[in-house]
Amino acid sequence: MFEHSVKVPRHYKVAASIFKKISTEGGSLKSLLYDDKLKHFRINVLYALINETIKHAADIDKIFENSCLLDKETRLDPWLAKVLTAELLFGKKTLPGKSKPEQTILTYKDQFEKYTSDHQDDLKTEVVRRPRYVRVNTNLLTTSDAIRAFQDEGYRFIRCTSGSYDDYLKxxxxxxxxxxTQDYHVKTMFVFASNTKLHEHELYLESQIVLQDKATALPVHLLAPPPGSCVLDMCAAPGMKTTQLAAYMRNQGRVYAVERDTRRYQTLCDFVKKTDSKCVETMNKDCLEIKRGDLDDVEYILLDPSCTGSGMEISVHNYVEPARLAKLTSLQEKFLKHAMNSFPNAKRIVYSTCSIYPEENERAVSNAVKNSRSNWKVLDAKELMKGQWNNFGSGMYGVIGTKCLYARPDSDFTTGFFLAVLERGQKGSENSNKEKVKSNKNADSKSTIEEEDNCENTSKTVTDEEGQKSENPSKKKKKKNTQAHSEMAESLQEEEINAEDNTKKKKKKHKSNDVDESPTYENAENLTTTDGTDTMTSKKKKKKKDKNREQDENAVTEAQAADDVKKKKKKRKLEEVDEQSSQDNLEVSEIEEVQKKKKKKRNKNNEIET
Structure with a gap:
């Protein structure tokens, strides 16, 4: 008979509780193990047990379905049953306790083993075993000293390949x-075989090395804050990336580490102190409460918000409630927008999650960038990694998605991880997007103005090309204008002189006619009188002659009036020419020459008349 008074060993119950929380709520296994309640437990034992359960979760589900265990044993906690089965089949191969749950699982042992042997092809027998990653805490130990320390213990250091990233993976x-060996990208990180046990190592206990996965070290590697800069870690606990930032900056500058939860904040403070991260200033508050003006000196921002944790152990997170996923994505976008808009001097942000869902990754980044008041752009992660990486975001979210980076457990041999690197534009003002909208609205008007400017420029270039032969094209242009005005004036003067000559010739003709006609009239009168002819006929002839004379005189006067009108018009034209020549800065010498020519022609005309 079972002894109901015998309790289940506590580490099995704690492991079952953490496994349930990871499966239903998400989160990182390592972060959950940093709870104050677990400080009396051997963390390495819990980690190994939970990790083994997660790896074989899909296989255990098939085994339970075949044996109908959960249907028959309705009072048995399913999460505890999975942990005990993982220990029995894939862990220590035994259950030492005498509690009822342990004894229940042991009664199904033969049935479990028979099913696994008969369905080896159906079960997930091959599990990708990731190597053990170790980050050297350069605040306390140099990488060269760390290499010598491991070599003194019998480890063999293999230099990292100088070939491609694929060569490194092999x-x-x-x-x-x-x-x-040394990691291909993060040079303060070492890579050991997957079964290497370092939880009891002296360097680990003294915080000179940190057990940290490579994927979680990439955000600091790509943020790359130089020593002396100011960095904000918005969701800092348990402090892996925070202390990595301090080491990267050589403890020079300032790292603001913000954590809202009180218990996790205490874990953060303890870890910062143990790793001797002196440049870190911890803050127990919600990062969304940090308003513009509070931390305006921040230049670099690291944002790793809460997520589903689907990348940590893929087999556990095949399904996530849509409501929970929507709530998380909304919060993640809110965090990212706050980082982009509330720190005016921030020039680079790295956004990362331990999730493989695009809703938490590419979509969150795309929405934040498009709706941000500030001018931010997503940098191409492939270029930042110098082409030595294989997994990137989806093109379903446009170019922004393809510029993001993924770490895949099956190909990169890390935990599942996502990150995006954002950089502020050159202007970096909050009104940059508004200015873009205004510029788009005024694009048509600007284009028309540019066309008019182009027309003016072409006309200017034409005139400039005409004047390129001389050193001063503007003077040459003025000289050409003055020459044209002077030629026009000369032609007008010649026409005026010719007109005066014609009028004088007409006058002379009329005078000669008068002289010729007067004797004929007199002779005619004398003839009529002497011959005794009729005086009436001579008078009529005389009247006709007088009429003809008056008509000729009227014609002469009309011709003179017409000539006067022409002279006045020509004078006006000359005055206009003179005014135009004066506006073009006609030289005095040229004007005098024109006047001399006028006088000469007038003198010639006077001589002709005399």
Missing amino acids: QIQQLTEYDF
Whole structure:
């Protein structure tokens, strides 16, 4: 009979509780293990047990379905049953306790083993085993000293390949038990074989090395804040990336580490102190409460918000409630927009999640960039990695999606991870997007103005080309204008002189006619009188002659009036020419020459008349 008074060993119950939380709520296994309630437990034992359960979760579900365990044992906690089964089949191969749940699982042992042996092809027997990653805390230990320390213990250091990233991936898969190498990208990180046990290592206990996955180290690597800069870690606990930032900056500058939850904040403070991260200033508050003007000195921002954790152990997170996913994505976008708009001097942001869902990743980044008041752009992660990476975002979210980076467990041998690097534009003002809208609205008007300017420029170029032969094209243009005005004036003067000559000739003709006609009239009168002819006929003839004379005189006067009108018009034209020549800065010498020519022609005309 079962002894109901015998309790289940506590580490099995704690492991079942954490496994349930990861499966239903999401989150990182490592972060959940940093709870104050677990400080009396051996963290490495819990981590190994939960990790083994997660790896074989899909297989355990098939085993339970075949044996109808959960249907028969209705009072058995399913999460605890999975942990105990993982320990029995894939872990220590035994259950030491005498509690009822343990004894229940042991009664199904033969049935479980028979099913696994008969369905080896159906079960997920091959599990991608990631290598052990170790980051050297350069606040306390240099990388060269760390290499010598491991070599003194019998480890063999293999230099990282100088070839491609694919060559490196092949290299780390061939590491044996006592081999280790340096990471291809993050040079403060070492890579060991997957079964390497370092939880009890002296360097780990002294916080000189940190057990941190490579994927979670990439955000700091791509944020790349130089020593002396100011950085904000918006969701800092448990402090892996925060302390990595301090080491990257050589403890020079300032790192604001913000955490809202009180218990996690205490974990953050303890870890910052243990790693000797002196440039870190912790803040127990909600990062959304940090308003514009509070931390205006921030230049670089690291944002790793809460997520589903679907990339940590893929087999557990095959399904997430849509309502929970929508709530998380809304919060993630809110965090990212706050980072983009509330820190005026921020010039680079790295947004990262331990999720493989695009809703939390590419879509969140795309929505934040499009709706931001500030001018931000997504940098191409492939270029930042110098082409040495294989997994990137989806084109379903446009160019922004393809510029993001993914770490895949099956190909990169890391946890599932996502990150995007955002950089502020050159102007960096909050009104930059508004200015873009205004510029689009005024595009048509600007184009018409540019066309008019082009027309003016072409006309200017034409005139400039005509004047390129001389050193001063403007003077040459003025000279051409003055020459044209002078030629016009000369032609008008010649026409005026010719007109005066014609009028004088007409006058002379009329005078000669008068002289010729007067004797004929007198002779005619004398003849008529002497011959005794009729005086009436001579008078009529005389009247006709007088009429003809008057008509001729009237014609002469009309011709003179017409000539006077022409003279006046020509004078006006000359005055206009003179005014135009004066406007074009006609030289005095040229004007005098024109006047001399006028006088000469007038003198000639006077001589002709005399």
